[in-house]
Amino acid sequence: MEATPPAVFEIGFVLLLAAVAGWLARRAGLPAVLGYLAIGVVVSPFTPGYTADRHQLQLFADVGVVLLLFEVGIEIDPLELGLERSRLLLLAPLQTVLSAGLGGAAGLVLGLRPAGAALLGLCLALSSSVVVVNVTRSRRRTTDAATDEALLGWSVIQDVAGVLLSIVALIAFGLESQSGSIAVALALAYLAAVVAAGGFFPFVLRRLHQEHDLFLIFTVATALALAGLGAAVFGIPLALAAFICGLAISESREATEARERLLPFRDVFAVLFFVAIGALIDPGALARGLGWLGLLLGLLLLTKVLPVYLLARLTGLPGRPLQLAVGLGQIGEFSFVLATIGLARHVIPDDLYAAILASVVVTIAASTVLVRLRGPEPGRRAS
Numbered sequence: 001m002e003a004t005p006p007a008v009f010e011i012g013f014v015l016l017l018a019a020v021a022g023w024l025a026r027r028a029g030l031p032a033v034l035g036y037l038a039i040g041v042v043v044s045p046f047t048p049g050y051t052a053d054r055h056q057l058q059l060f061a062d063v064g065v066v067l068l069l070f071e072v073g074i075e076i077d078p079l080e081l082g083l084e085r086s087r088l089l090l091l092a093p094l095q096t097v098l099s100a101g102l103g104g105a106a107g108l109v110l111g112l113r114p115a116g117a118a119l120l121g122l123c124l125a126l127s128s129s130v131v132v133v134n135v136t137r138s139r140r141r142t143t144d145a146a147t148d149e150a151l152l153g154w155s156v157i158q159d160v161a162g163v164l165l166s167i168v169a170l171i172a173f174g175l176e177s178q179s180g181s182i183a184v185a186l187a188l189a190y191l192a193a194v195v196a197a198g199g200f201f202p203f204v205l206r207r208l209h210q211e212h213d214l215f216l217i218f219t220v221a222t223a224l225a226l227a228g229l230g231a232a233v234f235g236i237p238l239a240l241a242a243f244i245c246g247l248a249i250s251e252s253r254e255a256t257e258a259r260e261r262l263l264p265f266r267d268v269f270a271v272l273f274f275v276a277i278g279a280l281i282d283p284g285a286l287a288r289g290l291g292w293l294g295l296l297l298g299l300l301l302l303t304k305v306l307p308v309y310l311l312a313r314l315t316g317l318p319g320r321p322l323q324l325a326v327g328l329g330q331i332g333e334f335s336f337v338l339a340t341i342g343l344a345r346h347v348i349p350d351d352l353y354a355a356i357l358a359s360v361v362v363t364i365a366a367s368t369v370l371v372r373l374r375g376p377e378p379g380r381r382a383s
Contacts, residue, residue, distance in 0.1 A: 007053070007056060010052055010056065011057075011060060011272075014039065014043060014057065014272070014275055015272070017039045017042070017043070018035065018036045018039045018271050018272075018274075018275055019271075020035075021038055021039045022035040022036060023035070030369060031138065031368040031369060033131075033274050033365070034368065034369070036274035036275050036278065037275075037277060037361055037364065038278060039275050039278060040274065040275040040279040041279070041281055041361075042278075043057075043279060044278065044279035044280070045279075046281065046282040046283055046284065052275075054279055057272060057275060057279060058276050061272045061275070063269045063272075064268075064269030064271070064272055064273045065238055065239050065242065065270075065273055065333070066223055066227045066238060066239075066242040067220070067223060067262055067265055067266040067269055067270070068130060068242075068266050068269075069129060069130070069227075069239045069240075069242035069243040070223040070242045070243070070245055070246040071259050071262050071263070072129075072133050072152065072243060073243040073244065073245060073246020073247040073248075073250060074246040074247075074249065074250045074258065074259040075250070075259060087315055088150065088154055088317075089157060091311050092153070092154045092157035092158045092161060093157065095125075095154075095158065095307050095311055096125050096126070096158050096165060097125075097161070097165065098303075098307050099121070099124055099307060100118075100121040100124070100162075102121070102307075103117075103120055103121030103122070103124035103125060103303045104117045104118050104120065104121030104122075105117070105121075106121075106299050106303070107120040107121060110295070112347070114173065115174075115345070115347040116342055116348045118169045119169070119341065119342040119347065120348070120352070121303075122165060122166055122169060122338050123335040123338050123339060123356055124296070124299055124303050125158075125162060125165075125303070125304060126158060126162040126332045127155055127304075127329070127330055127331075128330050128331070128332035128333055128364060129159055129239045129240070129243070129332065129333075130239060130333065131332075131364050131367065131368065132151050132152060132155040132327060134270070135327050135368060135371055136151055136152055143319075143320070143323050143371065144319065144320065146318035146319040147319035147324055148319075149319070150312070150317055150318065150319040150324050151319075151324060154308075154324070155328065156243060158328075159239070159240045159334070162334065163334075166334075170341070186233075189234065190229070190230050190233075190234040190236060190241075191244070193226075193229070194226060194230075194245055195248055198245075198248030198249045201248075201252070201255075202249065202252035202253070202254045202255070204218060205218065205219070205252075205257075205258060206254060209254070209257075215257075215258070215261065216261050216262075219258040219261065219262060220265070222245070223242060223245060226241065226242075226245040227241040227242035227245055230244070230245075237334045240334075277333075277360060280336075280357045280360070280361065281358055281361055282354060285351070286355070288351050289351035289352065289355035289358070290355075291351075292352045292354075293355040293358055293359055293362070295355075296331075296355055296356065297359060297362065297363070300329065300359070300363060304325075304328065305325045305326065305329040306325070308324060308325040308328050308329075309321050309322060309324070309325035312324050312325065322373070326367055326370045327371045328367075329366070329370075330360070330364045330366070330367040331356065331359050332360075333360070335356060335360060336357070336360070339353050339356045339357070
């Protein structure tokens with residue numbers, strides 16, 4: 001119990017710094033996310049001065065990720081996503097496979113072993129769901145409704161395709177201890193558990209409708225427990241697990257009220273996600289991996305930003321193709337997991353690992369700024 005006051009102070013202090021930095025960023029005409037990332041660098045153990053507890057920071061950041069993606073899952077109508085945006089069901093997996101293949105081929109050319117090249121390709125192929133949600137929820141966004149829908153739908157489907165590809169790659173190259181049949185069985189078991197919970201969730205909320213405190217407690221507890229179960233037991237990325245949980249209850253009337261009550265908590269904890277991302281940067285390791293960082297940024301443009309733009313433009317996807325490509329043009333949080341596996345299995349060198357972490361911060365910062373550029377309007381009106 002003695003450590004509680006310092007821990008509470010630390011979270012409060014970091015949030016206060018983030019609020020000030022976010023305000024300054026907005027005063028300068030920049031997204032508040034840049035201020036949050038900057039504070040992460042300031043309180044990281046790699047820079048002089050005050051150092052935040054990274055484990056504690058990451059814990060609260062994970063809570064933010066769960067609440068954010070759980071809320072998005074509640075809001076999205078799966079029938080609308082499947083019927084009105086059916087092209088995404090083809091385009092997003094196609095882009096994921098194409099980007100992973102191009103990135104993997106580039107990794108082989110650069111001298112990586114096949115397993116390392118495959119992981120590099122997957123890191124480049126996947127975007128950040130949290131950043132995409134932040135872009136579409138920003139009050140100062142310049143994206144239109146069609147682009148927002150395309151961003152969210154593409155990001156979610158890309159996550160699903162990316163997880164499946166990652167499982168295949170890890171098993172194929174002997175980087176995963178579980179067999180393919182076990183991995184599939186675990187995924188199906190998790191989906192069954194979530195569907196069962198989705199049927200039970202509205203029933204409980206109807207009974208707690210007048211109990212405002214218990215209603216909120218049950219909603220938050222369900223989101224955290226189911227998402228945590230998916231990540232810890234079934235090996236599903238936390239963000240994707242939280243989204244699936246939200247999607248499972250999205251058709252119930254009680255889900256809308258649950259979403260509205262979650263919003264204040266979501267915004268507070270989501271700030272800590274970006275602070276935790278900024279705290280990953282090690283300037284010393286980054287200096288040694290600058291060559292890799294430059295290559296990663298160039299590969300990201302060629303293997304993901306350009307393919308997304310061309311696919312959206314050529315197929316007439318509703319929305320603005322350039323904003324869609326830039327909005328998806330970052331390396332996502334699941335890349336941490338893949339890069340860490342590669343480092344532990346000695347198929348990704350230390351310098352490349354440091355560059356991947358740095359590229360996450362750089363590309364998140366760049367995409368949140370550049371996505372404000374409208375770019376040319378599509379040749380035809382969005383339907």
